[in-house]
Amino acid sequence: MSEMAGLKKAAILLIALGTETSAEIMRLLPENVIQKISYEIANIDYVKPEERDAIMEEFLEMSQAREYIIDGGINYARNLLNKALGAQRAKEVIDTMNQIQLRERPFDIARKADPQQLTNLLLNEQPQTVALILCYMQPDKAALILSQFPLEMQSEIAERIGTITSTTPAVIEKIEKVIENKFSNLVDNEAETVGGVHTLVEILNSVGRSTEKNIITVLEKNQPDLANEIKSSLFTFEDIVTLEKSDVQKVLRDVNNADLALALKGVSEDIKQAIFQNLSARAEESLQEEMEFMGPARLSAVEEAQQKIVAVIRNLDEKGEIYLRRGEQDAVVS
Template sequence: MSTPLPDEVAKIVSQQAGRAYSLARPLFGAEKVAALLLALDKPIAGRLLKRFDSLELRQVTRAASELGSVNPATIEKLIEDFAEQFSAGAELLGSAGEAENLLAGALEPEEAAEILSDVLGNSNKAMWDRLSAAPESVLASYLLKEHPQTFALVLSKLSSGTAAKIMAQTPRDLRNGLMRRMLSPRPVMDPMMRILERTLHEDLLLNVARNTGADTHSKIADIINKMERDQIEDVLTSLAEDRPKDAETLRGLLFTFEDIAKLSQKARTTVFDRLPADRVVLALKGTDGAFRELILSSMGARAHRMVESELNTGGPAQQRDVLKARRAIADAVLEMAERNEIEINSGGQSDAIFE
C-alpha cells in the first residue's frame, strides 16, 4: 500500500477539521488534526507540519498536548474517513510529551521550544481566565451539582472576584465547607486535572460560546434600531432572502417609535413622564389622530395640554428633525427596558397597532 503524498494528506487533514462525528468521545477541529498527525508516521507528520502557518501550529500543538486518551473506535473512524492507509484498533495518547515529539524534527529546536512554551505554559491559564469571565450564575448553577471537593478545586483556580460572587450564591453550610476544603487542598494528579479542565471546557465554555448567538443578534438589532425605517425594512428584506430565521429573530428584537403603541399603558406612562414635551411634539408631527391620541392619553394632564396645544398651533417641522426625535424616544424606551424599568414585551398590548 503506497504512502499518501504530503499534499494529498494535507488536503484530507484540512477536510477533517471541519467535520463532526458521533463517537464515544467526539473530537473537534484541531483535535482531529492532532489525532491524525499522532497516528501518522513521524516523518510524514513532520512534512505536513512544515506546511502549517504559525497560528495553525499552535492550535494543533495545543490540541495534541491536551488530547488525552483516544479510544480505538474513535481512531478507526477518523482513519476510515481520512484514508485507508492506517491499521485499525491502536490506541494513542495525546500529552505534552507527545506534542513535543510531534514537533521534534519538523521544526528547528528554537522554534519548537517557543511554541511548546507558549502552548503548554499558557493554555491552562487561558482556560481558567476564560472560565472566570463566564457568567457567575452559570458557574454557580453548574458547580452546585458537583462534589464539594470538585467545587472547591474549581473555586481555587478561578479569579478571586469570580469565586467570591459564586460563593455569594452558595448556601451557607456548603459555603463554609468549601472554605475549609480550600484551606486544606488535596493534591490532584495531572491526568485528573486535565480531565477536569476538558470537562469544564466542554460543559461550560463551549456552551457559553454557543449562546453568544443571542448576544450577536442583540448587537445587530441595536445597530438596525438606529437606522431609518425604510433602511430597516430594506436590510431585513435582504436578510430574509438567504437567512430567514435570523431576519425573523432580528424583527423580534427591533423597536421603533411606532412600536410604542404595543407597550402597556403603564409602560407608556413611565416613558412619557420622563420625556421633554418639545421632543414629543416634534415626534408626533405627521402622525394620524388615533396614534396621537394614544400617546397623549399616556401623559399627565399638564403635559397633555401643552403638547396638544403645540400640535394644534405650531408650524411644520423638517422631516429629519421629526425622525431624529422619534429615534431618540425609541432609544429612551430601549434604555428603560435594559434597566428593567419597563417591559417591552409585557403581553399588555394596545388594541390599536400602527405600522
C-alpha cells in the first residue's frame, strides 16, 4: 500500500467515524500525520457508500488481526482469521500486518539489503551480534543468510537466537553504530521482545533440510530441552495440508484412529478435508462417527493427539519416506 493510498483510507475512515470520534483519534496522532490526514480530508469532496463500507471493513479486519497477534502471535491470528475470513483474505490481512510491523522495527535497511552483501558484512561479526540482527529480519531471508555461515557458526548463532528473550535500546544502538553504514538508527525507547524459540522455528522452517539437521544435532548436545522444543514446533499439525496426498496416506497408515479423531476436533475444514480425501469412504464414515461419539474434548488432549501425529510425520520425514517442503530446494543426486 502506498503512503498516499494509506493516508486517503485513513481520511475516509475518520470521515465515516464522525467528527467527535475522529477528533479523539486525531489528538493521539503525531503532528506531521495530523497535517497529512487533514490535507487528505480537505481534498475529499464525496465518498461512495461502497468505498466507505470497504474501508470500514478493512479497518475492522486489521484491528481484529492486531488483537489476535497481541494475544497469541502470528500463527494464532492466522488460524482464527482463516475461520473468520477464509484462507485468502486472512493471508492478505496477515501479510499487511507483517509489513506494518517490519516498518516499525529496527534494522530496516538490513531487511531491505541484498542477502549476499549482508552475509558478507555479517561474516565478520560476533555470533551474538548476528543472532540479534537475524531476529529482526524476515524468516526466509534470515534462513538464507544463516545457511551461508560455516557449520559450526550456524549452530552457535541458532542457539543464541533460541535463547534470546529481550534486548534493550542501548544494545541495538551499539550494534547499529558498529555497522552504521549498513543499518539505519531505528532504536525504540522500550525493550524489544525478540528471538526465542518461535523466531528460530520460523527461520529453520525456511532453511534447507541439511542445515536444519546440523543445527538440531548440535543443539541436542548443547541444549537438549531447546532442541526438543524446536523439533516439536518445526512442523505443526495444521501444516498437514502442505503434504502430498501420497504422503498423507503414508502418515494415516501409522496413526491411531482414536488419536486422529481427537486431533481433528475444532480444526478448520481445510485440514479435515486433507484427511478425509485420503481415506476410503468407509474409513471416513468410521472416523466421523468416532468424532461425533467422542463429544467435547479438552484442548490439552486435542493438542497432545496432534503432537502424536506430528511426531509420526517427523519420523517418516527423517526416514525419507515422506517429504516436508523446505525453504531451499533439495539437491539432486545420482
